[in-house]
Amino acid sequence: MTYGSDFDGGAAFSGGGFMPSPPTQTADPSPSAFSKNRDTQTLIPLTAKQINKALLSNDDKVNFIIDGVDVSNVKLVGMVLEKDDRVTNVSFFLDDGTGRIECNRWIQDPVDTKEMNSIMNGMYVRVHGQIKGFQGKKQLVVFGIKPVTEFDEITHHFVECIYVHSYNTKLMKQKASSSSNQTHTPGSAVKTQAYITASSNQFTAHYGVHHGVEGVEKMVLDYLMFPASLAREKGVHQDELVSQLGIPLDRIKAAINFLMEEAAVYDVDDVHYQGSGQCVILISSF
Amino acid sequence: MDTSNPAVFVNGGLLCSYVSRRVRMVIQVVRPDAGGLTGRSADDKEIVVKGQMPSPLTTFVEVIGVAETESAISIRAETVTNFGDTFDANNFNQLCQLANGDFRQLFI
Numbered sequence: 001m002t003y004g005s006d007f008d009g010g011a012a013f014s015g016g017g018f019m020p021s022p023p024t025q026t027a028d029p030s031p032s033a034f035s036k037n038r039d040t041q042t043l044i045p046l047t048a049k050q051i052n053k054a055l056l057s058n059d060d061k062v063n064f065i066i067d068g069v070d071v072s073n074v075k076l077v078g079m080v081l082e083k084d085d086r087v088t089n090v091s092f093f094l095d096d097g098t099g100r101i102e103c104n105r106w107i108q109d110p111v112d113t114k115e116m117n118s119i120m121n122g123m124y125v126r127v128h129g130q131i132k133g134f135q136g137k138k139q140l141v142v143f144g145i146k147p148v149t150e151f152d153e154i155t156h157h158f159v160e161c162i163y164v165h166s167y168n169t170k171l172m173k174q175k176a177s178s179s180s181n182q183t184h185t186p187g188s189a190v191k192t193q194a195y196i197t198a199s200s201n202q203f204t205a206h207y208g209v210h211h212g213v214e215g216v217e218k219m220v221l222d223y224l225m226f227p228a229s230l231a232r233e234k235g236v237h238q239d240e241l242v243s244q245l246g247i248p249l250d251r252i253k254a255a256i257n258f259l260m261e262e263a264a265v266y267d268v269d270d271v272h273y274q275g276s277g278q279c280v281i282l283i284s285s286f
Numbered sequence: 287m288d289t290s291n292p293a294v295f296v297n298g299g300l301l302c303s304y305v306s307r308r309v310r311m312v313i314q315v316v317r318p319d320a321g322g323l324t325g326r327s328a329d330d331k332e333i334v335v336k337g338q339m340p341s342p343l344t345t346f347v348e349v350i351g352v353a354e355t356e357s358a359i360s361i362r363a364e365t366v367t368n369f370g371d372t373f374d375a376n377n378f379n380q381l382c383q384l385a386n387g388d389f390r391q392l393f394i
Binding site for chain 2: 047049050079097098099122124150151152155156158159161162165166
């Protein structure tokens with residue numbers, strides 16, 4: 001499965017006002033900054049217990065944080081209980097065996113009514129929605145609801161919850177250890193992208209995130225993309241890269257050549273290099 | 287089911303450790319009995335279920351109920367749901383082991 005795309009967003013959108021301006025001095029280059037970007041909001045499968053335990057994100061006090069990831073759109077599978085039909089909305093409890101969560105489906109047109117009429121108490125359903133907190137209680141605003149017909153889906157959903165949880169906690173550990181570590185170990189490929197459910201038709205542009213760039217190239221790119229490096233008019237001297245990253249000059253030069261081909265870096269002169277501030281999207285094969 | 291008493295995913299082997307607690311398991315129906323049914327769990331243990339059954343009964347059912355303190359592995363069912371005729375018991379078995387092992391905190 002490919003999580004990247006071979007579409008070069010920089011070439012397509014440059015000049016159209018869609019490209020983000022280069023990061024300012026105060027911008028935080030660490031991976032946690034991009035999770036606030038709406039483009040990177042993902043659909044996360046969760047258990048009711050995880051939702052009930054979730055804490056409010058410190059930054060915006062609107063979104064919740066689960067396993068270090070901003071969570072907004074979620075997927076649950078469980079049994080419908082206490083369905084209550086009202087004029088403008090239908091509310092029910094979703095019970096997935098790990099806990100219960102109150103759900104609200106707003107009725108806007110006959111399609112919504114028809115969808116909700118086919119849902120009965122005691123039925124297993126799959127629900128997509130957004131978590132909202134209200135007076136300390138968590139509620140789910142439901143966008144879509146479908147009855148479960150193949151019950152392997154229940155096993156699949158919970159296994160997926162386990163996978164996502166495991167992926168995100170591993171990511172958290174990596175972030176914690178890499179931020180406290182001043183010298184990167186060469187050849188370590190740190191994937192900083194949070195979990196995205198695979199969607200082959202969907203094109204996503206992740207500004208400032210570099211897919212498929214590993215090892216030495218990633219270290220060089222990261223160094224050149226620091227706001228302090230980008231702010232320098234003359235760019236960064238290649239000897240500085242050698243001494244700061246502890247990598248021999250020939251490998252640095254090979255990495256820079258690769259990055260220049262990908263338009264992530266350009267040369268100010270023969271020995272000075274500057275990050276281009278553009279997004280880099282490469283095909284990554286898994 | 288409510289938040290104060292969640293139902294744990296179990297298979298036959300784990301049922302004994304959850305005696306008198308609410309559990310959920312998917313079992314393959316072997317034969318219906320008076321007052322319930324006898325089935326085989328995802329890990330091939332024989333399970334006796336007591337309670338009201340839906341009819342018609344499909345090959346697999348999910349039983350949510352309280353594990354009983356008898357020598358025979360049995361559940362007093364609160365809810366029995368037909369799970370159809372095709373269900374991957376092996377996957378469910380693996381899920382039970384994960385849900386009770388490394389990833390307990392997501393479930394209970």
